[in-house]
Amino acid sequence: MSGAVSDVRDVLGIDSTTLEPRQPPLKKQRTVEKRPDGITRELFALLGENAPPVAVVEHRFKDKPKFLGKVASWREQKFQNPARKDELELGHWVRQDPGAAVTTAADIPDEGTSGSAGEVVVGPKKQLEYQFSKFNIKINILEYSDAEYDTVLKDDDWSRAETDYLFNLIQSYDLRWLVIADRYEFPGKDRTMEDLKARYYSVCRNVMEMRTPVTMMSAEEGALYNAMHYNKEQEVERKRIVHMQLYRTPAEVEHEQHLIAELRRIHDSHSQLLEEREELFNRLDYPQSTGSIAAYQGSQGLATLAQNILNSDRNKKRKSIAAASGQPTASEKDDSKPTPAAASSSAAANAGSPTISRQGSIAEPSRTHGHQRTDSTASATASTPLKDKNKSNIKQLSKAEEVQYNLSHHDKLQPGVFFRTMKMNLPKANSFLNKSPAIMAELNIPQILSMPTSKTCAKYELLAKEIAALMDLRKQVEKVDQETKVFKAQEAAGENRTKRSASVMSDASRSSKRPKKEK
């Protein structure tokens, strides 16, 4: 203890004899009351007048940090930087690895280093490269000789001195054009960055071309030669546009952002669109006939053909379903419905429901007007086993759900693609075909339905039928009127015929009431 104190005094230069040895500080008297038995330490601590704070403050120094190994020694060393042209020596601290004999790259062997810190002692010039000097990189700028300048580089606008000044700046600022243009102060000249660039690149090109003709240049040189091409007007124009771009109004910016978003959306949906379009093309495709059609002349041949087409169509659709991976489009829904046979029977079960489906539009008139379709229903009942089998697989939808999913049932599916309007059951009478355009025009109904859903088609059929019926009736009325006139003329001739004509007249008036009401 006293030895350590005298050491400190020596260091501080205090004469130890002048100071009296200091009295050791008096130990603090601790008055600790004896704790009675039966009371825990914690409880006892809470008793008394001045309860101690909860945090127990220990009067001792912090633990010594535990170092794993030996403390490494660091030494201040002088070093020189080879990137410098002078012999400036700076000092840094270098760690001395006790085991390693080899010191770091920047170190100078410490032979002859004296103890005092201020003194600089350089060992033998065994100094290795200073590690950071490798960052001292300068770019290679083309240099031209006087002869070269005189032959190809003369320019009316640029003097030799100014060209030299420019090349010096380029060298010192490493081709950072922004800085070069900023610092360019040649007396009497006010140059833009484009002027400087144009001059520099033209000088480079001319010198390169003179040293090696373009045809003789290697691939690298040729690439560099072409890269040096500088179009000043284009650059000036480009910068003008960049400037305009910066000072757009907020509305323009918003509009542009909107357009960009739209473009991105289109790009995103482009592939999907292509896929859908291809599928549509596949659907519209029909097989090209190559062979002779002689085989299909007979009715049996035709039936075989129909079957073949149906099969190929089915295969195609299956493929497209597999491709669409569970995203059925509106047209594909038709494939997922029950087989035609099962559909017709379920439609029969739904008889009397409002006709909303495509099937309904065909089936209902067939039930109300004559029973032409009874054979198909009969064939359906013949294939009940198939129907039951399918029914077990298919979830039965309620009518409301069928409407919601736009599900429709069909008696019989015609293979291939067709328009719904083509399948409409319109009256074929000549009178109807002649007159109907005028009547439809009068009713403000277009000849060709703009939205031929199954509902509108059904309505349209109904309307056409009523028109036909009314036209029929009018024809009847005219005929009867004519007859009445004839009979009235004959009335004068004979009284005995009047009874019959009267009955005919009442018939006609009864039927002519309806068209008036309808209109």
Added chain:
Amino acid sequence: MASTPQMSQVLPSTTKPAELEYGGDEISALVLDPGTNTTRCGFAGEDTPKTCVPTSYGIIPDPEETKFLGKLKIGDNAIHSVIDGMEIRNPMHEGIVENWDVTTEIWRHCIEYRLSSRVEEHPLLVTEPIWNPLKKREKTTEIVFEDFNVPAYFLVKSAVCESFANTKGTALVVNVGHTYTSVTPVIDGIPLKKGSERTPLAGQHLTTQLRHQFSDLGIRMAPWLMIKTKAPYTDLTNPTPLRTRDYGFQPHQSFLELQQDRFIHEFKECISETWPKPKTFPTDINSVPESNRLLQDKAYEFPDGYQRRFGLDRCLAPESLFNPSVSPKPFTGETPKGIAEMIKDSIDHIDADARVTMLNNIVVVGGTSLLYRFNERLNEELMAMFPGPRVKIYSPGQIPERKYSAWLGGSILASLGAFHQLWISKQEYDEIGANIIERRAK
């Protein structure tokens, strides 16, 4: 002794980092960042300056003293002591040294007294504003080598340091300091002269405006040092009597102003606030109804005991930084442009290709930028001016980093291994003379 390659793990103090891992090589350099308000000084490689000495100095005029014409008082303790006949002066103007004799003494005080270092032992890095003229740069070089006898020295533009301190090589540095606000484009660590702008709209401008605002209200501007007893009051027409301290002499006016600046400074820090939206500050703040003020009143007690609630009027002086026409005290000469307009001017001077990069890298530093919501307002202004490109403001969150950014950047620079080839050595100075600064530190 292979060092761990992961940078995420902090190396234990016993492990040596890989030599090129952080590029640092400490050569115990000193960094000196002289400003008009304070002079910052410390050791390179540290994260804050060791000492921050006010550049203002006290002087007791004495015609016998030939060099300074009086006795100098340097440092916080000295200039705030009440001394008979002591005047407060400033050797610098807008970051440029006017009085070299005193500045040399202040620098020496910083290094030798505050840092307890021998100036001839350490390389010295000094910062300078971009508009520092060649004569002053040469004079600095001369003093550093002749008077201080440093082994190596370098003069670096403070804007470059500020961009380095914010980890940017290319940035538009906006320094809102004490006597000036400057905008400097920095490209790859090289400042552009043509795009740099400055304006006196800064901390001192705020102080002047507030002083004018207070005297308009009729507040007694008695500084803390002069008050013996006080009693709080709220009615300006009926102030409580004030007993001032009697020092046996009347302190110099410049000393009183320095002391007044101290509580005005406190007011700036606690009460002043920037109005957040551009072009919406009410022209007549007294007619704005209470419900429409958008900010709460703040109370402040002046040193003489006057208590007052400040509402919109506490935004008035900061508003004048952006919109100088609302300044409480009119400008004597031409009204300068606001800070945002100045940034726009600077952007317009830069080449069109670099403008977007600049707007993406705006570095805002300086003590006055610590005004509440200053950066928010600046961002709003710039967004309104440039709706197209992304405007991004980088500003250190830590107060010391904001205030001492230039010093911090200098500290980083002077401790980089790759920087050591740039030092101007005594040998080079002896060969070429003071003009070497123009060749080496462009």
